[in-house]
Amino acid sequence: MSLVSAEVTQQITSNGFWAQEDAAVGKRVDDIVNQGFQFKTEQGLELCKVTALDDPRIRPVIEFFLPRSVLGFYKAYGRTRQVHCILNRLTPELQILVVQIWSSGSEVIFYPGSHTHLLNAVGAQNGLLAIPPDRLNLPGINAKSVEMPNGGFAIVDARLAFRPLGGKVVMFGFMTPSEVIYWAKMGLPGTLEQKVRDEMESQTIGMNFKFQRSEGDGADDGPSLHRQA
Template sequence: MERKDFPYASEYGLDFCKVNVLDDVRVRAILESFFEWSGLGLYRTFGRAPEHNFLFMNKATTEMQVVVVQLWSSGSRVRFWGGSQLHALNGIAAANGLLEVPSERLEGLGLQPTEVVLERGGLALLDARLAFNIIEGFAITFAFATQEELQTWSKMRIPRQTDRLAQKMAEMGSKHIGVNFAFGKSG
C-alpha cells in the first residue's frame, strides 16, 4: 500500500519536493489562489490498494483547509469520488495512516467514482476531503494546509541534521508557502 523506499528525509528527497512541487508554477498558483499562506505538512508515497477508498481528512467544513498534490507514476489508475468532499464521511484509521471509507457509504450518498488512467503519470491537486482509490501505480503525495490546520499536525522529521539539509529546508519556504519539518527522531 505504501512505498517506503523513497528517500524523503534526504537531500535528494528535499530537492525532489522543491523542484517538482514547490517550484512548479502550476502548483504554486493553485495553492496561492486558495490560501494566503500554506505549509507542507505531509510528504509520503501511497500505492496500490484497489479494495480501499482513502481520504486525508474527515472534516466537513465549508472551507477547504488542505490541498493534496499527487505526482502519479506512469501506468497509474485511480478512482476519484467526486462530491465526497462535501460530506462528513466518518472515515476510520487505515493501516497506511490515511482514513478509509467503504464504497457502500459513498454509493449510499449517491456518489459514483470517476476512473482516471495515467499512462504517462501525471499531476493531481485535490481537496484533502475527496475520497480516492488507487487501482494501479503509486503517487508521491504532498499535503499543504492552512496555518490554523497545520498547527494541529506533527512536524515531519528529518532524522539527522547537517548544514546542507538545514540550508535546503530554509530554501524550500517562501512568503506564501512554508514547510513543517523538524530535525530529530519522532517520539
C-alpha cells in the same frame, strides 16, 4: 493569482480535484521509487521542490486556495483495496490541499463530490483514512477513473475520496496554519535545514519539519497521516 485558470479552480471546487498526465513528473517519481523512497535526503526534498513548489501549474493553485499554507506531510503510497481520504469534513472550508504526483503505470479512481459530504472515515492500516462503502452512495458522489500510463499529477481537496488502483503516488499536503498544529512534525537530518530554509520555505508556504541535531533527537512522523486530534 492570474496564473490560475478559472477552469482549474472550478474543477477543484466542484469536483474536488484536477489531474493532468505528465511524463516528466512520472519519471521523477519512478526514479525515487527505484531508489527505495528515500525522502529524508536532498533528492527527496528536491522532488517536492521541483514537482510542487517550483511548478508554475501547481504553486499558484496552492496559493490561490491557501494564501498562507504549511507543508504538513510528505508520504508515498501504492495500490489499495479500500477507498480513502486524508481528512474528514471538519469545516465547510478547504483546510488541506494535496499535491499527488503519480509514477508511470498509474491508475486512480476519484469520487467527485465526495469532499462535500461527511464520509465518517476511520483509520486504515496504510495510515490513510478508509471510507465505509455505503458513504459513497450519498447524493452527488460519482466515480471517475483517471489513467496515467506515463505518470502525472493531481491537485486534490484532502476531503475527497480516492482509490489508487496501480502505480505509486507521492503526496504533499499543504494546509492552513490553524490546521497544521494538529499534525506531527516531520523529522529531517539537520544537514538538510539550510536547503529547506533557503530553497523551500517562503512567506506564503512554510514547512512542518523538525531537524535532528543528534541521534534520537528527530521527530518520528511514522506511517500515519492521522490528524492528532
